[in-house]
Amino acid sequence: MRTIGLFFGSFNPIHTGHLIIANYLANHTDLDEVWLVVSPHNPLKKKDALINMYDRLEMVNLALEQAENIRxxxxxxxxxxxxxxxxxxxxxxxxxxxxxxVLIMGSDNLASLKKWKNYEIILRDYRIYVYPRPNYSAAPELEGHPSVTLTNTPLMEFSSTFIRNAVKNGKNIRYFVPDNVLEFIESKGLYK
Incomplete structure:
Protein backbone atom coordinates (compact mmCIF):
# COMPACT_ATOMS: atom_id res chain seq x y z
CA MET A 1 0.00 0.00 0.00
CA ARG A 2 1.43 3.37 -1.03
CA THR A 3 1.48 6.05 1.65
CA ILE A 4 0.43 9.49 0.43
CA GLY A 5 1.03 12.68 2.42
CA LEU A 6 -1.70 15.26 1.90
CA PHE A 7 -0.42 18.83 2.17
CA PHE A 8 -3.52 21.04 2.12
CA GLY A 9 -3.25 24.73 1.41
CA SER A 10 -4.57 27.80 -0.32
CA PHE A 11 -1.18 28.15 -2.02
CA ASN A 12 -1.93 31.85 -2.49
CA PRO A 13 0.75 31.76 -3.94
CA ILE A 14 2.81 28.60 -3.66
CA HIS A 15 6.36 29.47 -2.61
CA THR A 16 9.76 27.89 -2.09
CA GLY A 17 8.92 27.14 1.55
CA HIS A 18 5.98 24.95 0.51
CA LEU A 19 8.23 23.13 -1.96
CA ILE A 20 10.98 22.52 0.60
CA ILE A 21 8.45 21.14 3.10
CA ALA A 22 6.81 18.89 0.47
CA ASN A 23 10.18 17.69 -0.84
CA TYR A 24 11.49 16.93 2.65
CA LEU A 25 8.38 14.93 3.55
CA ALA A 26 8.25 13.10 0.20
CA ASN A 27 11.93 12.15 0.25
CA HIS A 28 13.09 12.06 3.88
CA THR A 29 10.20 10.24 5.59
CA ASP A 30 8.31 7.00 4.93
CA LEU A 31 5.86 8.77 2.58
CA ASP A 32 5.90 7.50 -1.01
CA GLU A 33 4.42 10.70 -2.41
CA VAL A 34 3.08 14.09 -1.35
CA TRP A 35 -0.03 15.60 -2.91
CA LEU A 36 -0.48 19.36 -2.67
CA VAL A 37 -4.24 19.68 -2.21
CA VAL A 38 -5.27 23.10 -3.50
CA SER A 39 -8.14 24.25 -1.26
CA PRO A 40 -10.67 26.49 -3.01
CA HIS A 41 -11.74 27.98 0.35
CA ASN A 42 -10.40 27.18 3.80
CA PRO A 43 -13.27 27.75 6.30
CA LEU A 44 -10.81 29.41 8.72
CA LYS A 45 -9.66 32.02 6.16
CA LYS A 46 -11.37 34.98 4.49
CA LYS A 47 -12.42 34.07 0.96
CA ASP A 48 -11.97 37.63 -0.39
CA ALA A 49 -8.20 37.39 0.19
CA LEU A 50 -7.95 34.48 -2.25
CA ILE A 51 -7.29 34.78 -5.96
CA ASN A 52 -9.04 32.43 -8.40
CA MET A 53 -8.49 28.75 -7.51
CA TYR A 54 -7.49 27.93 -11.10
CA ASP A 55 -4.71 30.53 -11.01
CA ARG A 56 -3.50 29.07 -7.72
CA LEU A 57 -3.61 25.56 -9.20
CA GLU A 58 -1.68 26.75 -12.28
CA MET A 59 1.05 28.18 -10.04
CA VAL A 60 1.25 24.88 -8.11
CA ASN A 61 1.54 22.93 -11.36
CA LEU A 62 4.23 25.29 -12.65
CA ALA A 63 6.16 24.93 -9.38
CA LEU A 64 5.98 21.12 -9.58
CA GLU A 65 7.20 20.73 -13.17
CA GLN A 66 10.55 19.29 -12.03
CA ALA A 67 9.35 17.72 -8.76
CA GLU A 68 9.81 14.06 -7.89
CA ASN A 69 7.21 12.28 -5.75
CA ILE A 70 5.10 15.47 -5.46
CA ARG A 71 1.96 16.30 -7.42
CA VAL A 102 -1.37 10.87 6.03
CA LEU A 103 -2.30 14.46 6.84
CA ILE A 104 0.54 17.02 6.70
CA MET A 105 0.18 20.21 8.72
CA GLY A 106 2.20 22.95 10.34
CA SER A 107 2.51 23.26 14.10
CA ASP A 108 0.24 26.35 13.84
CA ASN A 109 -2.56 24.15 12.49
CA LEU A 110 -1.96 21.46 15.08
CA ALA A 111 -2.40 24.16 17.73
CA SER A 112 -5.86 24.99 16.30
CA LEU A 113 -6.88 21.42 15.36
CA LYS A 114 -9.61 21.33 18.00
CA LYS A 115 -11.46 24.03 15.99
CA TRP A 116 -11.63 21.72 12.95
CA LYS A 117 -14.77 19.84 11.98
CA ASN A 118 -14.66 16.29 13.42
CA TYR A 119 -11.05 16.67 14.58
CA GLU A 120 -11.51 13.64 16.87
CA ILE A 121 -12.18 11.43 13.84
CA ILE A 122 -9.08 12.81 12.09
CA LEU A 123 -6.98 11.92 15.16
CA ARG A 124 -8.61 8.50 15.44
CA ASP A 125 -8.43 7.44 11.78
CA TYR A 126 -5.42 9.24 10.25
CA ARG A 127 -1.78 9.83 10.99
CA ILE A 128 -0.63 13.47 11.08
CA TYR A 129 2.89 14.61 10.18
CA VAL A 130 3.66 18.02 11.65
CA TYR A 131 6.28 20.44 10.32
CA PRO A 132 7.56 23.37 12.43
CA ARG A 133 6.24 26.92 11.96
CA PRO A 134 7.85 30.09 13.34
CA ASN A 135 6.56 31.11 16.77
CA TYR A 136 4.40 27.98 17.17
CA SER A 137 5.33 25.01 19.25
CA ALA A 138 3.32 21.85 18.82
CA ALA A 139 0.15 21.71 20.90
CA PRO A 140 1.31 20.07 24.17
CA GLU A 141 -1.92 18.08 24.58
CA LEU A 142 -1.53 16.60 21.07
CA GLU A 143 2.26 16.30 20.91
CA GLY A 144 2.27 12.83 22.46
CA HIS A 145 -0.84 11.60 20.64
CA PRO A 146 -0.15 8.27 18.87
CA SER A 147 -1.41 9.68 15.54
CA VAL A 148 0.87 12.75 15.65
CA THR A 149 4.47 12.68 14.39
CA LEU A 150 6.63 15.79 14.76
CA THR A 151 9.05 15.92 11.81
CA ASN A 152 12.48 17.51 11.41
CA THR A 153 11.35 19.45 8.34
CA PRO A 154 13.43 22.64 7.90
CA LEU A 155 11.79 25.71 9.45
CA MET A 156 10.48 28.18 6.86
CA GLU A 157 10.47 31.78 8.09
CA PHE A 158 8.26 33.27 5.36
CA SER A 159 4.71 32.80 4.14
CA SER A 160 2.32 33.45 1.27
CA THR A 161 1.14 36.55 3.17
CA PHE A 162 4.71 37.88 3.13
CA ILE A 163 4.89 37.31 -0.64
CA ARG A 164 1.50 38.92 -1.35
CA ASN A 165 2.48 41.96 0.71
CA ALA A 166 5.88 42.18 -1.02
CA VAL A 167 4.24 42.14 -4.47
CA LYS A 168 1.67 44.72 -3.37
CA ASN A 169 4.50 46.96 -2.16
CA GLY A 170 6.57 46.54 -5.35
CA LYS A 171 9.30 44.45 -3.68
CA ASN A 172 11.35 41.79 -5.45
CA ILE A 173 10.21 38.21 -4.67
CA ARG A 174 12.77 36.36 -6.80
CA TYR A 175 13.92 33.13 -5.08
CA PHE A 176 10.92 33.19 -2.74
CA VAL A 177 8.90 31.61 -5.56
CA PRO A 178 10.08 29.51 -8.54
CA ASP A 179 10.95 31.57 -11.62
CA ASN A 180 8.00 30.25 -13.65
CA VAL A 181 5.62 31.14 -10.79
CA LEU A 182 7.12 34.64 -10.63
CA GLU A 183 6.57 35.02 -14.39
CA PHE A 184 2.95 33.88 -14.00
CA ILE A 185 2.30 36.35 -11.14
CA GLU A 186 3.82 39.21 -13.16
CA SER A 187 2.08 38.29 -16.43
CA LYS A 188 -1.34 38.24 -14.74
CA GLY A 189 -0.69 41.22 -12.46
CA LEU A 190 -1.61 39.18 -9.38
CA TYR A 191 -1.52 40.53 -5.82
CA LYS A 192 -1.09 44.19 -6.83
Missing amino acids: SSTIEFSMPHPSYTIDTLIHLREKHPEKDF
Whole structure:
Protein backbone atom coordinates (compact mmCIF):
# COMPACT_ATOMS: atom_id res chain seq x y z
CA MET A 1 0.00 0.00 0.00
CA ARG A 2 1.43 3.37 -1.03
CA THR A 3 1.48 6.05 1.65
CA ILE A 4 0.43 9.49 0.43
CA GLY A 5 1.03 12.68 2.42
CA LEU A 6 -1.70 15.26 1.90
CA PHE A 7 -0.42 18.83 2.17
CA PHE A 8 -3.52 21.04 2.12
CA GLY A 9 -3.25 24.73 1.41
CA SER A 10 -4.57 27.80 -0.32
CA PHE A 11 -1.18 28.15 -2.02
CA ASN A 12 -1.93 31.85 -2.49
CA PRO A 13 0.75 31.76 -3.94
CA ILE A 14 2.81 28.60 -3.66
CA HIS A 15 6.36 29.47 -2.61
CA THR A 16 9.76 27.89 -2.09
CA GLY A 17 8.92 27.14 1.55
CA HIS A 18 5.98 24.95 0.51
CA LEU A 19 8.23 23.13 -1.96
CA ILE A 20 10.98 22.52 0.60
CA ILE A 21 8.45 21.14 3.10
CA ALA A 22 6.81 18.89 0.47
CA ASN A 23 10.18 17.69 -0.84
CA TYR A 24 11.49 16.93 2.65
CA LEU A 25 8.38 14.93 3.55
CA ALA A 26 8.25 13.10 0.20
CA ASN A 27 11.93 12.15 0.25
CA HIS A 28 13.09 12.06 3.88
CA THR A 29 10.20 10.24 5.59
CA ASP A 30 8.31 7.00 4.93
CA LEU A 31 5.86 8.77 2.58
CA ASP A 32 5.90 7.50 -1.01
CA GLU A 33 4.42 10.70 -2.41
CA VAL A 34 3.08 14.09 -1.35
CA TRP A 35 -0.03 15.60 -2.91
CA LEU A 36 -0.48 19.36 -2.67
CA VAL A 37 -4.24 19.68 -2.21
CA VAL A 38 -5.27 23.10 -3.50
CA SER A 39 -8.14 24.25 -1.26
CA PRO A 40 -10.67 26.49 -3.01
CA HIS A 41 -11.74 27.98 0.35
CA ASN A 42 -10.40 27.18 3.80
CA PRO A 43 -13.27 27.75 6.30
CA LEU A 44 -10.81 29.41 8.72
CA LYS A 45 -9.66 32.02 6.16
CA LYS A 46 -11.37 34.98 4.49
CA LYS A 47 -12.42 34.07 0.96
CA ASP A 48 -11.97 37.63 -0.39
CA ALA A 49 -8.20 37.39 0.19
CA LEU A 50 -7.95 34.48 -2.25
CA ILE A 51 -7.29 34.78 -5.96
CA ASN A 52 -9.04 32.43 -8.40
CA MET A 53 -8.49 28.75 -7.51
CA TYR A 54 -7.49 27.93 -11.10
CA ASP A 55 -4.71 30.53 -11.01
CA ARG A 56 -3.50 29.07 -7.72
CA LEU A 57 -3.61 25.56 -9.20
CA GLU A 58 -1.68 26.75 -12.28
CA MET A 59 1.05 28.18 -10.04
CA VAL A 60 1.25 24.88 -8.11
CA ASN A 61 1.54 22.93 -11.36
CA LEU A 62 4.23 25.29 -12.65
CA ALA A 63 6.16 24.93 -9.38
CA LEU A 64 5.98 21.12 -9.58
CA GLU A 65 7.20 20.73 -13.17
CA GLN A 66 10.55 19.29 -12.03
CA ALA A 67 9.35 17.72 -8.76
CA GLU A 68 9.81 14.06 -7.89
CA ASN A 69 7.21 12.28 -5.75
CA ILE A 70 5.10 15.47 -5.46
CA ARG A 71 1.96 16.30 -7.42
CA SER A 72 -1.06 18.56 -7.22
CA SER A 73 -4.59 17.50 -6.36
CA THR A 74 -7.85 19.20 -7.30
CA ILE A 75 -10.02 16.86 -5.22
CA GLU A 76 -11.61 19.77 -3.34
CA PHE A 77 -12.57 21.63 -6.55
CA SER A 78 -15.53 19.28 -7.04
CA MET A 79 -16.57 19.21 -3.37
CA PRO A 80 -18.80 21.67 -1.51
CA HIS A 81 -17.09 24.92 -0.41
CA PRO A 82 -15.76 25.75 2.08
CA SER A 83 -13.69 22.57 2.21
CA TYR A 84 -13.50 20.59 5.42
CA THR A 85 -10.45 18.34 5.74
CA ILE A 86 -12.38 15.43 7.23
CA ASP A 87 -14.76 15.35 4.24
CA THR A 88 -11.83 15.36 1.81
CA LEU A 89 -10.03 12.61 3.73
CA ILE A 90 -13.13 10.39 3.71
CA HIS A 91 -13.72 11.08 0.00
CA LEU A 92 -10.10 10.23 -0.87
CA ARG A 93 -10.17 7.02 1.17
CA GLU A 94 -13.35 5.93 -0.68
CA LYS A 95 -11.86 6.85 -4.08
CA HIS A 96 -8.42 5.27 -3.39
CA PRO A 97 -8.86 2.37 -0.93
CA GLU A 98 -5.45 1.04 -1.97
CA LYS A 99 -3.68 4.10 -0.55
CA ASP A 100 -2.86 5.08 3.02
CA PHE A 101 -3.36 8.83 3.51
CA VAL A 102 -1.37 10.87 6.03
CA LEU A 103 -2.30 14.46 6.84
CA ILE A 104 0.54 17.02 6.70
CA MET A 105 0.18 20.21 8.72
CA GLY A 106 2.20 22.95 10.34
CA SER A 107 2.51 23.26 14.10
CA ASP A 108 0.24 26.35 13.84
CA ASN A 109 -2.56 24.15 12.49
CA LEU A 110 -1.96 21.46 15.08
CA ALA A 111 -2.40 24.16 17.73
CA SER A 112 -5.86 24.99 16.30
CA LEU A 113 -6.88 21.42 15.36
CA LYS A 114 -9.61 21.33 18.00
CA LYS A 115 -11.46 24.03 15.99
CA TRP A 116 -11.63 21.72 12.95
CA LYS A 117 -14.77 19.84 11.98
CA ASN A 118 -14.66 16.29 13.42
CA TYR A 119 -11.05 16.67 14.58
CA GLU A 120 -11.51 13.64 16.87
CA ILE A 121 -12.18 11.43 13.84
CA ILE A 122 -9.08 12.81 12.09
CA LEU A 123 -6.98 11.92 15.16
CA ARG A 124 -8.61 8.50 15.44
CA ASP A 125 -8.43 7.44 11.78
CA TYR A 126 -5.42 9.24 10.25
CA ARG A 127 -1.78 9.83 10.99
CA ILE A 128 -0.63 13.47 11.08
CA TYR A 129 2.89 14.61 10.18
CA VAL A 130 3.66 18.02 11.65
CA TYR A 131 6.28 20.44 10.32
CA PRO A 132 7.56 23.37 12.43
CA ARG A 133 6.24 26.92 11.96
CA PRO A 134 7.85 30.09 13.34
CA ASN A 135 6.56 31.11 16.77
CA TYR A 136 4.40 27.98 17.17
CA SER A 137 5.33 25.01 19.25
CA ALA A 138 3.32 21.85 18.82
CA ALA A 139 0.15 21.71 20.90
CA PRO A 140 1.31 20.07 24.17
CA GLU A 141 -1.92 18.08 24.58
CA LEU A 142 -1.53 16.60 21.07
CA GLU A 143 2.26 16.30 20.91
CA GLY A 144 2.27 12.83 22.46
CA HIS A 145 -0.84 11.60 20.64
CA PRO A 146 -0.15 8.27 18.87
CA SER A 147 -1.41 9.68 15.54
CA VAL A 148 0.87 12.75 15.65
CA THR A 149 4.47 12.68 14.39
CA LEU A 150 6.63 15.79 14.76
CA THR A 151 9.05 15.92 11.81
CA ASN A 152 12.48 17.51 11.41
CA THR A 153 11.35 19.45 8.34
CA PRO A 154 13.43 22.64 7.90
CA LEU A 155 11.79 25.71 9.45
CA MET A 156 10.48 28.18 6.86
CA GLU A 157 10.47 31.78 8.09
CA PHE A 158 8.26 33.27 5.36
CA SER A 159 4.71 32.80 4.14
CA SER A 160 2.32 33.45 1.27
CA THR A 161 1.14 36.55 3.17
CA PHE A 162 4.71 37.88 3.13
CA ILE A 163 4.89 37.31 -0.64
CA ARG A 164 1.50 38.92 -1.35
CA ASN A 165 2.48 41.96 0.71
CA ALA A 166 5.88 42.18 -1.02
CA VAL A 167 4.24 42.14 -4.47
CA LYS A 168 1.67 44.72 -3.37
CA ASN A 169 4.50 46.96 -2.16
CA GLY A 170 6.57 46.54 -5.35
CA LYS A 171 9.30 44.45 -3.68
CA ASN A 172 11.35 41.79 -5.45
CA ILE A 173 10.21 38.21 -4.67
CA ARG A 174 12.77 36.36 -6.80
CA TYR A 175 13.92 33.13 -5.08
CA PHE A 176 10.92 33.19 -2.74
CA VAL A 177 8.90 31.61 -5.56
CA PRO A 178 10.08 29.51 -8.54
CA ASP A 179 10.95 31.57 -11.62
CA ASN A 180 8.00 30.25 -13.65
CA VAL A 181 5.62 31.14 -10.79
CA LEU A 182 7.12 34.64 -10.63
CA GLU A 183 6.57 35.02 -14.39
CA PHE A 184 2.95 33.88 -14.00
CA ILE A 185 2.30 36.35 -11.14
CA GLU A 186 3.82 39.21 -13.16
CA SER A 187 2.08 38.29 -16.43
CA LYS A 188 -1.34 38.24 -14.74
CA GLY A 189 -0.69 41.22 -12.46
CA LEU A 190 -1.61 39.18 -9.38
CA TYR A 191 -1.52 40.53 -5.82
CA LYS A 192 -1.09 44.19 -6.83
